[in-house]
Amino acid sequence: MTDKYSRLSVHRRAVLAGAAYLIFRGSRANATTILDHLPWTPNAGNPPDPVTLGPWVYFTPDEGRTVEALADQIIPPDRETPGGKDAGSAVYIDRQLAGPYGRQEGLYIRPPFMKGMKNQGHQSEKGPAQEYREFLAAFDKASKSRFGGKPFFELLTEDQHRFLKDIEAEKVKLDDVDGKAFFAQVVKDVQMGFFADPLYGGNRDMVAWKMIGFPGARYNYLDWVGRHNEKFPLPPVGLTGRAEWNTRAQR
Amino acid sequence: MAKRLPKKDVVIIGLGWTGSIMANELTDEGLEVMAIERGPWRDSPTDFPPTYMQDELRYRIRHELFARPEQMTFTFRNKMDQTALPIRSWGAFMPPNGVGGGGVHWNGEMWRFLPSDFVLKTHLTQRYGASFLPEDMTIQDWGVTYDELEPFYDRFEYTCGTSGTAGNLRGQIMEGGNPFEGPRGRPYPTLAQPQPFSHTLFAKAARELGYKPFPQPSGNLSTAYTNPLGMKMGPCTYCGFCEWFGCANYSKASPQTTILPHLIRKDNFSARANSEVLRIEVDRTGKRATGVVFVDASGEEWEQPADLVILSAFSIFNVQLLLHSKIGKPYDPVANVGTVGRNYSHQTISSVNGFFDPKKYNFNPFIGSGSIGMCVDEFNGDNFDHGPHGFVGGGYIGQVQTGARPIESTLVPPGTPSWGAEWKQTVKHYYLSTVKPGTGVHGGFYSYRDIYLDLDPTYKDRFGRPLMRITMDLKPNEVKQNKFLTDKFAEIIKAMGAEKVAPTYRTAPYDMTTYQTTHINGGAVMGTDPNTSVVNRYLQSWDVSNLFVLGASAFPQNPGYNPTLTVGALAYWAADAIRTKYLQSPGRLIDG
Numbered sequence: 003m004t005d006k007y008s009r010l011s012v013h014r015r016a017v018l019a020g021a022a023y024l025i026f027r028g029s030r031a032n033a034t035t036i037l038d039h040l041p042w043t044p045n046a047g048n049p050p051d052p053v054t055l056g057p058w059v060y061f062t063p064d065e066g067r068t069v070e071a072l073a074d075q076i077i078p079p080d081r082e083t084p085g086g087k088d089a090g091s092a093v094y095i096d097r098q099l100a101g102p103y104g105r106q107e108g109l110y111i112r113p114p115f116m117k118g119m120k121n122q123g124h125q126s127e128k129g130p131a132q133e134y135r136e137f138l139a140a141f142d143k144a145s146k147s148r149f150g151g152k153p154f155f156e157l158l159t160e161d162q163h164r165f166l167k168d169i170e171a172e173k174v175k176l177d178d179v180d181g182k183a184f185f186a187q188v189v190k191d192v193q194m195g196f197f198a199d200p201l202y203g204g205n206r207d208m209v210a211w212k213m214i215g216f217p218g219a220r221y222n223y224l225d226w227v228g229r230h231n232e233k234f235p236l237p238p239v240g241l242t243g244r245a246e247w248n249t250r251a252q253r
Numbered sequence: 254m255a256k257r258l259p260k261k262d263v264v265i266i267g268l269g270w271t272g273s274i275m276a277n278e279l280t281d282e283g284l285e286v287m288a289i290e291r292g293p294w295r296d297s298p299t300d301f302p303p304t305y306m307q308d309e310l311r312y313r314i315r316h317e318l319f320a321r322p323e324q325m326t327f328t329f330r331n332k333m334d335q336t337a338l339p340i341r342s343w344g345a346f347m348p349p350n351g352v353g354g355g356g357v358h359w360n361g362e363m364w365r366f367l368p369s370d371f372v373l374k375t376h377l378t379q380r381y382g383a384s385f386l387p388e389d390m391t392i393q394d395w396g397v398t399y400d401e402l403e404p405f406y407d408r409f410e411y412t413c414g415t416s417g418t419a420g421n422l423r424g425q426i427m428e429g430g431n432p433f434e435g436p437r438g439r440p441y442p443t444l445a446q447p448q449p450f451s452h453t454l455f456a457k458a459a460r461e462l463g464y465k466p467f468p469q470p471s472g473n474l475s476t477a478y479t480n481p482l483g484m485k486m487g488p489c490t491y492c493g494f495c496e497w498f499g500c501a502n503y504s505k506a507s508p509q510t511t512i513l514p515h516l517i518r519k520d521n522f523s524a525r526a527n528s529e530v531l532r533i534e535v536d537r538t539g540k541r542a543t544g545v546v547f548v549d550a551s552g553e554e555w556e557q558p559a560d561l562v563i564l565s566a567f568s569i570f571n572v573q574l575l576l577h578s579k580i581g582k583p584y585d586p587v588a589n590v591g592t593v594g595r596n597y598s599h600q601t602i603s604s605v606n607g608f609f610d611p612k613k614y615n616f617n618p619f620i621g622s623g624s625i626g627m628c629v630d631e632f633n634g635d636n637f638d639h640g641p642h643g644f645v646g647g648g649y650i651g652q653v654q655t656g657a658r659p660i661e662s663t664l665v666p667p668g669t670p671s672w673g674a675e676w677k678q679t680v681k682h683y684y685l686s687t688v689k690p691g692t693g694v695h696g697g698f699y700s701y702r703d704i705y706l707d708l709d710p711t712y713k714d715r716f717g718r719p720l721m722r723i724t725m726d727l728k729p730n731e732v733k734q735n736k737f738l739t740d741k742f743a744e745i746i747k748a749m750g751a752e753k754v755a756p757t758y759r760t761a762p763y764d765m766t767t768y769q770t771t772h773i774n775g776g777a778v779m780g781t782d783p784n785t786s787v788v789n790r791y792l793q794s795w796d797v798s799n800l801f802v803l804g805a806s807a808f809p810q811n812p813g814y815n816p817t818l819t820v821g822a823l824a825y826w827a828a829d830a831i832r833t834k835y836l837q838s839p840g841r842l843i844d845g
Contacts, residue, residue, distance in 0.1 A: 035287075036524040040517055042299045049305050076672040083677070103315065110322035110341045112712065118338040121764040122329055125338055163673070189672045197659035198310040213677075214684035216619055216659045219307035221502070222490040223620040230450035234617050241305050 052201035052242055053097045060100040060131060061092075064153065065138050069095055069188075071155040075162050076192040083213045084206075086192050094195025094204035095134075104131030137184045140176035148174070200240045207245055211238035255546045255554040261287040264545050264559035266530045266574065267566035269354020270817065271803035271824040273508035273516060274409075275563050277482070278828035280519045282836065287557060288524040289547050291566075292320070292351030297509055301357075301499030303492075309658040313497040316343055318358045320350035324529075327569065328709040331726040331762045333586065339712050339720065344766040346599070346773050347497075348567055352526060355567060355771060355817070356507040360496040360623030360655060361472025363415045363506075364814035365406050365822075367634040368399035368435040373810065376635060377645055386645060387730050389702045391596055392810045396781040396790035399435045402822050405829070407438055409821035410470075413506030414478035414486050417441035417470035431467045433630045446475040446489065446625055451616040451688045451749075455652035456627035458748040464629040469653055470818075471624035472506035482515040493656025495623030505623060525549070531716060533562055533578040535797060542580075542800045548716070560839075561799050561831075565824070568806040572597075572706050572776035573721045581777075581787050581796050586703050586724075592787045594706035596778045597723065598811040601648065601696035601731045602769040603759045605743045607688035607751030608666050614686045614750070618657035626653030626690075629745075632738055633813045634697070644733040648696030648813030650742040654689055662689055666753040688746060692770060694738045696759075697813035701728055706776045727761040735759040772816050774808035779823075783845035791830035791842050792823060798841045801827055 058066045073086025086092070098104060106129035118125050126133070145154040145165065154162060168174040169181045176184075195204030197211075199219065205211065211218050218238035226234060237244070262284040265272045276286050295301075295318075311317050325348070328337035349355040369376045372394045377386060386392070419440045420430025445468035448456070456466040473489040480486070489504040503510050516522050527550040534543045534556070544558035564571050575581055575593050584595035609616075628651030630636060639645050656662075664687050665671075665679040709722040736758055743756045759769075780786025783795040792807055794800040803824050805816045834842055 036294065036517070036526060037522075038518065038520065040296055040514060041294050041526075042296045044298075046299045047302055047305075048300070050308060050311060077677055078674045080674065080677065083681075106341075108321040108323055110326045110339050112339070114711065116336065116338060118336075119331075119762075121331070121762055121766055122338045122340075123344055123766045124341055186671075193663070193672075194310070194314065194660050197663060198314075199308055202310055211659065213681050214659060214663060216657065216684070219305075221303045221307065221492045223492065223617075224488065224490050226617065226620055227447045227449055227491050230453065231615055232617075233615055234620075241308060 050201055050241065053093065053203040055093065058096050060096050060104065064142070064155075065135070066092060066096065067155040068138055068142065068153065071162060072188055073192045075159070075166055076189050077196055084209050086196060088206070089196055089209050090204040090206040091192040091195035094198065094202050095191050097203050098191070099131040099134055105129050133184070137176070137179050140179040141181070144174055144176050144181075201242050208238045208240055255556040257556045257558065260544070260558040260560075261285045262559065263287070263561045263563060264289065264557050265563045265565055266533075266545060267291070267354065267564070267570070268352045268508070268524055269349065269565065269567065270356045270508055270821055272354075272563065272565035273512040274821060274824040275565060275803065275828050276522055277512050277516045278825070278832060280516065280522045282832050283521065285521045286523075287559070288522070289528050289530055289545065289557065290352050290524060290526045291324075291529040292526065294526040295351045295353050295357060295499065295509065297499065297501055297503060301501045303501040306498050306501050307492060307494045309494075309660050312494075313658065314660060316347060318349075318351070318497070318499065319343060320348045323715065324350070325570070325714060327721050327723050328712050329723045329725065329765045331724070333703055333724055337709055337722045337724070340765055345764065345769050346771040347768070348569065348771070352513070352524070353508045357499050357509065358497050359817060361505050362624040362815040363410065363413065363417070363470040363472050363818045364649075365434055365437075366399070366812045366814055366819050367433065367636070369635050370812040371395045371397060371399050371402070380635065381640065381645070387728065389728075390730065391700045391702050393596075393778075393780055393785060395809055396779050396786070397823075397826065402819075402826055403435065403438060405822040405825040406818060408825045409818060411442050412480050412482070412511050412821070413472050414442050414474050414480055414511075415470055415472060415506070416443040416446050416475040418445045418468055420467060429467060431628075431630050432465050433633065433636045441470065443478050444475050446471050446473065446622060448625060448627060449491070449617065449620050451618065451654065452625060452627045452652045454749050455688075455745060459627070459629050459745050462745060462748055464631055464745075466627045466629050466651075469624050469626035469628050469651060471622065473622040473624050474504055474506075480511055482512065484511050484515060486510055489622045491620045491622050491625070493619045493621045493658065495621075495655055528555075530574065531577070531718075533564065533574065533580060533800065535578070535580065540797055542797050561801075563801050563803065565803040568804045569706070569721065569773055569776065571802055571804055571806040575777060575787070575802070576708055576721065577718055580794065580800065583707060584705050586705055589702065592778070592783070592785065594776050595785070596700035596775040596809050597704055597706050597725065597773070598698040598700050598775045598808065599725070600770045600772045600811060601698050601727070601735050601759050602692050602694060603696075603735050603739045603757055604690050604693040605739060605746045605754060605756040606664055606690075607746040607749060608683050608753035608755070609686040609688065609751050611682060611686040616685060616688065618654060618662065618685065618687065618689070621654055621656035623655050624653075625655065626651045628653065632741055642733070642737060644730045644737070646697040646699055646730065646734050646813065648694060648734070648738055650694050650738055650745070652688060652690050653693060654691060657684070657689065659684075662687070664689060667755050688749070688751065694735065694742050695813055695815070696731065696734050696738055698731055698811045700775060700810040725763050727759065727763045732759070732761055770815070772805065772811065774805040774811045774816060777802050777806035778809040779807040780809060789843045789845065791834075792827040793830070793835075793842050795845045799839065801831065803827060
């Protein structure tokens, strides 16, 4: 011990090396001191949990059909690539709304809630799940009133397209919902599900990645940094592998 | 009533870059150091494994590694006469959480500031006259010079293994580097990273336009490296999942890869994770800190007494903790008195996307690293004559694209529908042939009298403490700067051969919902005058001499570079002052 310690009036204590020591009786892990070694154990981790296919988790059957029809308008099928519906974008949205995202988990949701400027961000006690429900109800009502009682998912695809264009142009107004703004959110969500890893329910069989040429969750392009203007030859791979590797990705 | 823990020599608040640096330096001095970290312990093999880290939705879109707004957020308004509302979900910046802090999920850009940046007020006043500066601009000199900081820049670069090409070696301008940088004592520890196609194409176009492009200095390493602490790093594999993500490959400089495994083995260091410091305690004189009070994950309160307190949380959290601890005089912009919360700043970011003919250009844009890029620095700081332009400040511009993660990188040229068959075909057409630089125009943000931090009158955090309120807008000086830089950048993108060029400018009002960078600075600024700074040139609190406040909260204004290298260099500089000056004679290092 040198002089500078005594000038700092230090009370030095022996340290129990090699183990975390508990200071108070009944202390739990959160009162534990990290000491001597990195506090991780082999093979620990928090891997993602792939969604399982099956019935809607959040949507009602009619809501589900509506969102599937919306998904096919936003990403129409073509000869090479499936549309939003078959790619699973509606399943993606359903599972997202049923999970932490739908409930605004982790966000600041303390009152008061005041209407702010757009650049102050979302200010509502309602999370995305509730907002989707309200939008879909108002959207269904508007469709039925314009098309003789028909819900959106029963319309001809040309009528669906024109109806969405009118919502975008604010020629069709929805009850108590900003139809234009919410449709923009639906566009974002459908496209997000299309491009996210297939484990979230969309981008089924990596159709979106195949369409654009994204090779997926790879980890090493070291040999390719210097190969300029050459087509990368490998097909995409997801976090749960590829269909031909395992059965999980096929589900 | 908080339970009292055994006293330590030093308590460190926040175990990110600056906390790790300081802990390592002070344990080398033989001091007993305890670090208290709000978030969880994080490590490469468990938290960022290559089997699932490449998940754009989880880490980028849903912000997995960041602080949760329910834990801690801020309120925001543009102007003093408006009502600030809470930031309920992150937008313009992403505050970190957990061991490693922002060092976990940053890109790794490792820029030195210009020598003139540190004496900004003096320099601009001498060159252009005081009347050239906007009246409400409150820029000031830092109190430390580039030459004083150079050895500490060097320390941090060698801790991280930084890959780059020197532009100014001891005063000699070097071909291929940044000719505008201040003189450096030795070359970068590792060679610059090799560049993907679009980055080299940018450099070629820039060179043909008369600029001097150079590789961005990078904390993603070009080669294997062992740092002075014996920590080993591997070469970057260009996976394209860097910013927002942790590196599973030990290739990105972070506290986890460069300091912590060494630090944790020292028997005079210990840490607590999932423990949030509520306040710094001071004695009855108000001039001496006695320790900190923190709450653990079970809600239990503890007091950790210490002789020396290091406040090394993320910049804006430092300011908040000072206000909650009632240390220093809160800034009042009306009376123009007080210092805590004064001179808050951000960056002024914009970009230009380029759409190229897919028959001629396949960029494989998904190949990238966090700090890959070719840049030009002709328009940064005061590297050019601002006289004819009517603004001050600048930034670097460059093709710094970090990858092409598909949710955010499936772009279409302006005028294309945002959904439907045409959108789908256009996305498919352009994905491999789009240049999307991201933060391609990286401009500075100078400080102003009415851009500041204080406590919100309405909204509270989960402990019932007032949230901090951000009053922030974009001023004409920065809008003009951005227009100028973005236009220069667009010329180069066009010269690369783009068939469509899509610039977006940064305009007022400041928008809290769109991401710029997490470079938020100031609020506890360093300086030579206690009336206009919170800490002295050694980052020591003017008010409480056994408290040092590290991090970008010390920046009096923000230059046109990424902040981390300077943040780290300042931590080494402050640690050196503690080791060589303070410990010999604890007390004020400078009379104020």
